[in-house]
Amino acid sequence: MKTMTLLALATALPSIALAESHMEAGSVPLSYGERPFFLIDAMEDGPLKEQLMSCQGQMPERSAFSIGHRGAAMMLPEHTKQSYVAAARQGAGIVECDVTFTADKELVCRHAQNDLATTTNILVTDLAEKCTTGFTAAAGDESASAECRTSDLTLAEFRELKPKMDASNAKATTAEEFQGGTAAWRTELYVPGAEVMTHAESIALIDSLGADFTPELKSASVEMPYDGFSQEDYAQKMIDEYKDAGIDPSRVWAQSFNLDDIKYWIENEPEFGAQAVYLDDRYEAEDDDEGLIDPMDPSTFKPTMQELADMGVNYIAPPMWMLVTTNDAGEIVPSAYADEAKAAGLDIITWTLERSGPLASGGGWYFQSVSDVIDDDGDTYAMLDALAQDVGVKGVFSDWPATVTYYANCMGL
Known part of the structure; x- marks a missing residue:
């Protein structure tokens, strides 16, 4: 079957080359590159592999299902101009700038204030x-x-x-x-010339690339308020930079792990608040903290999914492992967490695909709830298919968006 797979890929190369030359109006040329095909070739034979193989000649199209996590951070320095451009070229319909601030209270793109x-x-x-x-x-x-x-x-x-x-x-x-320590499955080939960005600059760039926005308001490492700069000022300043740039609120999914930030946007910037994304990290709570979540036990969900919905929260975003478990047949299926979120009418976004490195050892932290059935890189698409088709997520953050873009295009998402 391996020989047949490679033969099919070789036969499709003219179509792939044509697809990679595809240009979207007002945007950048899109390309899947090699990785989606590498992952498909690694899959076990079956209907999903056959379906993905059948799409090899498709034209890449930008998809809002595909979200560039810090850009394209698997291979390029995160939150840089070059990483954002790479994500857009891979068809990410939404690109993320994590937002923090400098000593003079200017907003910049960094995953953490102290990184x-x-x-x-x-x-x-x-x-x-x-x-x-x-x-x-x-x-x-x-x-x-x-x-x-x-x-x-x-x-x-x-x-x-x-x-x-x-x-x-x-x-x-x-x-x-x-300065060293880069994981062996990443690379430093694309580090030279990489450029840091302000939040405002990221807005202009991502807009010019034809993608939309999902800024995350990062927790401050300094005590707030900071020199008179309150948490509310911080949350408002991030939204104001989209308003100043003339960006329609429907193109912005503002994120935060802090539920108070989400509630602030719902109350004070309702057009932006309608798409605000509550990043759920309550799995990190201490055992004696009533906020601790067991994804398999709805009685631990405080606030409940319905209570979140009643607050005006429309989007929730947990890590991938919270949304899935396995059944007796070894299939990846939705968790109680996923079922409760859908029952409350919440839209689900999840993170982060392609951040675990090679999956031969079970996929690590992001795959922890299904590690027993993860044993090679081909299982990347098994996980993605379960999230898309069974859980029904609206989007997936990825460190290499082409993987998700290919799937979304093939499945018509």
Whole structure:
């Protein structure tokens, strides 16, 4: 069957080349690249593989089901111009800028306010002296560490930084060594020339690429209010930058793990609040915290799904593993969490596909509830199919959006 699969792929190459030359009006040329076909070839024989194989000659089309998680962070430095462009070229209909702020309260794209030590070259620049906690070398059982925040820098200083893949070397004895640690299944080929971005710049870029927006208001590492800048000011400033850019609210899915942010937007910016996405991380609560969620036990859902809906929440976004489990036949099926969310009329978005590396060992954290049936990279599409067809999610964040775009195009999502 492997030989037949490769033969079918080779036969389809002219169509694939034609598809990769496809241009959407006012956008960028779209390309699936090699990865979707690599994953399909790795799948077990069956109806899903046959269906995905049948779509090899299709023309790539942008899909809102495909969401660029930090851009295309599997292979490019996250939250950079180049990562956002790559996500759009892979057909992501929505691209994410995680939003935090600098010392002068300007909004920038970073996954966390305090991630500069692992996502930029700050520790090997003169700006290292401004870090909240400077570099500490590894010693004995203690790993190397540093903490550098966007709030340690002005916007002008932030612009001086050069992005890198998000990684660090825990055994480093120098700041230069600390720059390493990139996972073997990622790459540093596309690091040179990568550019950091402000939130406003990301809006202009993503708009020009023909995609829509899902900014995440990140929790501050500094105490709020910060120099008179309250949490409400922060939440409002993020929305104001879309309004200033003339972006229709229907194109924006504002996210937060903080339910109070969601409620603020619902009350104060109802057009944006209607699509606000509550990122659900209550699985991280302490055991004695009544917010702890067991995805298989609806009695632990506090607030309940219906209570969230009654607050005006329309979108909820848990990690993938919370939405699925396995049945006695070893099939991936919806969890009680997924069933309760749908019963309450909540739309579901989930994260993050293509963030686990090779799946031969069960897929790690993102696949933890179905790890017993995950044993190779082809299972990426088994998971995605269950989320799309059985759970009924409205979109999937991915570190390599082409994988999701291909599926969405093939299935007509």
